[in-house]
Amino acid sequence: xxxxxxxxxxxxxxxxxxxxxxxxxxxxxxxxxxxxxxxxxxxxxxxxxxxxxxxxxxxxxxxxxxxxxxxxxxxxxxxxxxxxxxxxxxxxxxxxxxxxxxxxxxxxxxxxxxxxxxxxxxxxxxxxxxxxxxxxxxxxxxxxxxxxxxxxxxxxxxxxxxxxxxxxxxxxxxxxxxxxxxxxxxxxxxxxxxxxxxxxxxxxxxxxxxxxxxxxxxxxxxxxxxxxxxxxxxxxxxxxxxxxxxxxxxxxxxxxxxxxxxxxxxxxxxxxxxxxxxxxxxxxxxxxxxxxxxxxxxxxxxxxxxxxxxxxxxxxxxxxxxx
Amino acid sequence: xxxxxxxxxxxxxxxxxxxxxxxxxxxxxxxxxxxxxxxxxxxxxxxxxxxxxxxxxxxxxxxxxxxxxxxxxxxxxxxxxxxxxxxxxxxxxxxxxxxxxxxxxxxxxxxxxxxxxxxxxxxxxxxxxxxxxxxxxxxxxxxxxxxxxxxxxxxxxxxxxxxxxxxxxxxxxxxxxxxxxxxxxxxxxxxxxxxxxxxxxxxxxxxxxxxxxxxxxxxxxxxxxxxxxxxxxxxxxxxxxxxxxxxxxxxxxxxxxxxxxxxxxxxxxxxxxxxxxxxxxxxxxxxxxxxxxxxxxxxxxxxxxxxxxxxxxxxxxxxxxxx
Numbered sequence: 001x002x003x004x005x006x007x008x009x010x011x012x013x014x015x016x017x018x019x020x021x022x023x024x025x026x027x028x029x030x031x032x033x034x035x036x037x038x039x040x041x042x043x044x045x046x047x048x049x050x051x052x053x054x055x056x057x058x059x060x061x062x063x064x065x066x067x068x069x070x071x072x073x074x075x076x077x078x079x080x081x082x083x084x085x086x087x088x089x090x091x092x093x094x095x096x097x098x099x100x101x102x103x104x105x106x107x108x109x110x111x112x113x114x115x116x117x118x119x120x121x122x123x124x125x126x127x128x129x130x131x132x133x134x135x136x137x138x139x140x141x142x143x144x145x146x147x148x149x150x151x152x153x154x155x156x157x158x159x160x161x162x163x164x165x166x167x168x169x170x171x172x173x174x175x176x177x178x179x180x181x182x183x184x185x186x187x188x189x190x191x192x193x194x195x196x197x198x199x200x201x202x203x204x205x206x207x208x209x210x211x212x213x214x215x216x217x218x219x220x221x222x223x224x225x226x227x228x229x230x231x232x233x234x235x236x237x238x239x240x241x242x243x244x245x246x247x248x249x250x251x252x253x254x255x256x257x258x259x260x261x262x263x264x265x266x267x268x269x270x271x272x273x274x275x276x277x278x279x280x281x282x283x284x285x286x287x288x289x290x291x292x293x294x295x296x297x298x299x300x301x302x303x304x305x306x307x308x309x310x311x312x313x314x315x316x317x318x319x320x321x322x323x
Numbered sequence: 324x325x326x327x328x329x330x331x332x333x334x335x336x337x338x339x340x341x342x343x344x345x346x347x348x349x350x351x352x353x354x355x356x357x358x359x360x361x362x363x364x365x366x367x368x369x370x371x372x373x374x375x376x377x378x379x380x381x382x383x384x385x386x387x388x389x390x391x392x393x394x395x396x397x398x399x400x401x402x403x404x405x406x407x408x409x410x411x412x413x414x415x416x417x418x419x420x421x422x423x424x425x426x427x428x429x430x431x432x433x434x435x436x437x438x439x440x441x442x443x444x445x446x447x448x449x450x451x452x453x454x455x456x457x458x459x460x461x462x463x464x465x466x467x468x469x470x471x472x473x474x475x476x477x478x479x480x481x482x483x484x485x486x487x488x489x490x491x492x493x494x495x496x497x498x499x500x501x502x503x504x505x506x507x508x509x510x511x512x513x514x515x516x517x518x519x520x521x522x523x524x525x526x527x528x529x530x531x532x533x534x535x536x537x538x539x540x541x542x543x544x545x546x547x548x549x550x551x552x553x554x555x556x557x558x559x560x561x562x563x564x565x566x567x568x569x570x571x572x573x574x575x576x577x578x579x580x581x582x583x584x585x586x587x588x589x590x591x592x593x594x595x596x597x598x599x600x601x602x603x604x605x606x607x608x609x610x611x612x613x614x615x616x617x618x619x620x621x622x623x624x625x626x627x628x629x630x631x632x633x634x635x636x637x638x639x640x641x642x643x644x645x646x
Contacts, residue, residue: 185553221616221617222621228552230508230552237512270504274511288547293522293545300521300547
């Protein structure tokens with residue numbers, strides 16, 4: 001469900017290139033997508049709408065059409081025996097729903113009751129580096145700033161950045177539609193909606209989802225999430241405090257071995273992670289690793305990951321593979 | 324000196340619009356600028372080169388042509404009685420050179436011995452918000468991530484971003500010349516050069532310059548500095564820990580009264596600082612103020628400022644006005 005969206009179309013490509021076993025594949029979308037088709041293999045699959053009983057004979061459903069759609073349609077599918085892997089926020093913090101990054105808490109999949117949640121993209125990318133370091137040094141708290149690509153918002157936001165860039169070349173500034181302000185040549189410290197705490201819903205997820213995924217109820221994280229004029233791949237500047245003494249060499253060794261992660265850390269040769277380089281790649285990259293100067297046992301580092309892949313479609317398919 | 328550069332040309336505009344008192348103005352540049360003129364008022368001023376005795380009858384010289392030029396030419400001018408306001412890193416940490424943000428340590432100008440240093444742009448913009456909070460709550464340590472515009476690099480970098488954006492529209496990617504990697508639709512976690520600590524020279528400045536400007540030898544700061552595809556105005560996500568108990572209301576009150584700073588903090592109405600809005604403005608803006616979730620007495624906030632103005636030209640002219 002959400003087959004024509006930024007995540008949905010990536011999901012079809014991931015299923016295909018990982019040779020996911022299937023008897024048949026169906027694509028669902030909103031009324032806006034009626035009459036469209038999506039490509040899968042050499043076929044053009046018609047985009048259906050979720051009608052009554054859509055889940056009959058569906059064993060596994062991927063949802064990436066927002067939390068309202070998930071809340072509305074996933075429970076009936078679940079009740080009928082369909083397993084739902086949900087990319088929205090709808091069920092992530094539900095105690096009966098595992099929230100899974102296969103490289104971190106793949107075993108949690110065993111406890112599913114028909115719905116498994118896919119984590120927030122920025123949290124997932126940051127945790128890909130935080131968790132291996134936690135296993136080595138025991139993480140206490142994290143301060144993170146994100147630099148998030150427009151494709152995290154969806155296909156319409158990609159088009160909006162493109163239009164604004166083209167308009168700027170003509171000295172025009174069309175009114176923004178997807179974001180509240182222009183994103184071309186600008187930054188928006190505003191992802192999700194604002195909470196009474198002053199944080200946004202997006203910013204809280206690193207802490208709340210991090211606790212659940214890492215099984216660390218005391219994990220503390222403070223994030224600032226910022227939308228940047230980049231098409232694809234999110235980046236996160238992370239400062240983490242640990243209980244044990246840290247060293248850059250040990251951290252590099254741990255991160256170099258971590259699954260789904262590449263150590264890319266030779267700054268004197270201008271080698272560090274960048275969104276343009278990780279876009280389209282399954283693995284996240286981490287670099288700029290240094291002993292942090294304000295925490296006794298602290299490390300600062302920079303992680304980039306393709307948020308449509310590890311932050312969404314790839315992670316969802318990896319969960320399906322575990323099943 | 325550096326009159327045709329991004330900072331130099333802004334400096335001429337600032338001198339003009341603030342009606343800085345002068346008998347005559349001369350413009351200097353590199354050999355590359357020979358034959359060029361710069362506009363000042365209604366005049367076109369020829370760009371001269373620094374020859375022997377260039378400083379004869381020059382009372383006040385602004386340098387913004389890099390630290391090598393400053394190191395080479397400022398001392399002779401100083402010896403001849405010319406006061407040099409230097410925008411480079413050359414003398415900032417020199418014990419005999421005041422490093423001044425007029426709103427913070429304007430009195431330090433009194434101790435000058437012929438050279439006064441202008442601070443790093445990102446440090447200056449962050450300190451415009453950190454210092455008033457320090458006065459209220461006593462700052463201990465800061466963790467900051469920057470989002471720095473290409474005009475911080477100079478006029479050639481502005482042109483490079485523009486070219487890369489245009490080329491991308493044709494599906495081309497010309498080899499980068501100013502930066503080691505493309506900046507269009509990308510992020511470079513690399514400003515300045517890399518130090519053995521793993522931090523860059525740019526990243527260290529928030530701590531070293533912050534200590535000197537705020538007269539706080541124990542101030543600790545950890546920064547990650549990132550170049551972003553924005554033309555003008557730097558942004559900084561700041562998390563600060565204080566000795567005294569903090570509240571968002573008190574912080575807002577303090578920041579609303581701080582000189583050179585505007586409180587722009589109504590997130591539920593989509594009002595927060597953004598580079599597009601502060602570009603061309605003298606005042607920095609601060610918003611997204613919240614109690615930090617990982618520090619007992621912590622605040623997180625978001626500051627934007629035009630780094631060619633408060634981060635460079637405006638601050639230099641403000642120093643000259645103090646003189």
